[in-house]
Amino acid sequence: MATHAGELTQEAVRVEGLHRSFNKTGGVLNGLDLEIAPGEFVALIGRSGSGKSTLLRALAGLDRGVDGWGRISVPDKVSMVFQDSRLLPWRRVLDNVVLGLGGRDAKDRGRKALAEVGLAGRERAWAHQLSGGEAQRAALARSLVRDPQLLLADEPFGALDALTRLNMHTLLRELCERHRPSVLLVTHDVDEAIVLADRVIVLDGGVIQSDVRIDLGSRRDPADPRFAALRRQLLNALGVDLDADGLVRDPDPDDLASDRPDRSRGVDRKAAS
Numbered sequence: 001m002a003t004h005a006g007e008l009t010q011e012a013v014r015v016e017g018l019h020r021s022f023n024k025t026g027g028v029l030n031g032l033d034l035e036i037a038p039g040e041f042v043a044l045i046g047r048s049g050s051g052k053s054t055l056l057r058a059l060a061g062l063d064r065g066v067d068g069w070g071r072i073s074v075p076d077k078v079s080m081v082f083q084d085s086r087l088l089p090w091r092r093v094l095d096n097v098v099l100g101l102g103g104r105d106a107k108d109r110g111r112k113a114l115a116e117v118g119l120a121g122r123e124r125a126w127a128h129q130l131s132g133g134e135a136q137r138a139a140l141a142r143s144l145v146r147d148p149q150l151l152l153a154d155e156p157f158g159a160l161d162a163l164t165r166l167n168m169h170t171l172l173r174e175l176c177e178r179h180r181p182s183v184l185l186v187t188h189d190v191d192e193a194i195v196l197a198d199r200v201i202v203l204d205g206g207v208i209q210s211d212v213r214i215d216l217g218s219r220r221d222p223a224d225p226r227f228a229a230l231r232r233q234l235l236n237a238l239g240v241d242l243d244a245d246g247l248v249r250d251p252d253p254d255d256l257a258s259d260r261p262d263r264s265r266g267v268d269r270k271a272a273s
Contacts, residue, residue, distance in 0.1 A: 012075055013035065014072075015034040015071070018032040018033075018058065018071075022067070028051045029058070032208065040198050041182075041196060042184050043185045043200045044187070044200075045201070050204055055184075056152050056186055075148075077146060077149045079142075081156045082155075085127070085139040089126065089128060093119065093125045093130070094107060094110050096138060099142070111123060113141035116141065117137040119137050122138075137168075150183075151183045152183075153184070169196060185197065190235055202234065204239075210234070212237075
């Protein structure tokens with residue numbers, strides 16, 4: 001099993017030689033090494049089954065009992081946001097945000113966190129009274145109220161509609177610039193990774209296949225040729241064939257009839273359009 005340590009130097013996260021496997025069917029993570037600097041936003045992409053969520057669970061200390069070894073160093077204060085909000089339906093929104101939070105000022109801190117995510121006045125609402133976007137805002141507030149040094153996010157916007165998703169991108173960037181946690185975001189959306197991250201890592205075969213720095217400044221326009229070039233680079237790293245217009249190329253019928261796997265499997269085809 002990997003060891004967790006809270007004593008770090010220049011890195012917020014350091015992973016060395018991390019292995020994870022399940023049911024003795026082969027490795028999910030195979031000697032993975034990773035460093036994330038304090039305040040750095042890293043997006044993690046890869047085909048389905050490449051080990052993205054397994055890595056997040058290992059960093060969060062949620063994979064006890066699995067087969068594996070390696071060294072993991074993370075800060076003492078780690079929060080995690082999931083694809084669904086995981087709000088308790090029998091508690092009010094504010095009570096969900098401060099659940100497990102100690103201190104006499106817990107509810108004041110919870111109200112401030114809700115205001116930061118645009119939910120001021122919704123403290124007494126029940127979970128079922130929130131829209132999908134509002135529920136994810138509450139989940140963000142629940143994570144940020146704990147002042148995490150490391151925020152882990154496992155496809156937190158995957159279930160949202162396109163417009164809400166764009167609004168959540170803007171909100172997350174603003175919150176991260178304000179609070180400055182290190183962030184590791186798992187996503188299947190290549191454009192989302194480019195819009196949000198300082199670095200995008202492609203995971204394949206349980207190791208880092210590609211590590212790309214995003215030097216586009218704060219305004220990231222998908223119409224920017226540099227954005228399109230990064231999209232093509234990352235999709236190629238994922239094994240996705242693109243045509244001259246940057247669209248996912250339909251596989252050759254001979255490939256479909258062969259034993260070779262579909263190289264676009266596990267990738268959101270819309271991300272290339």
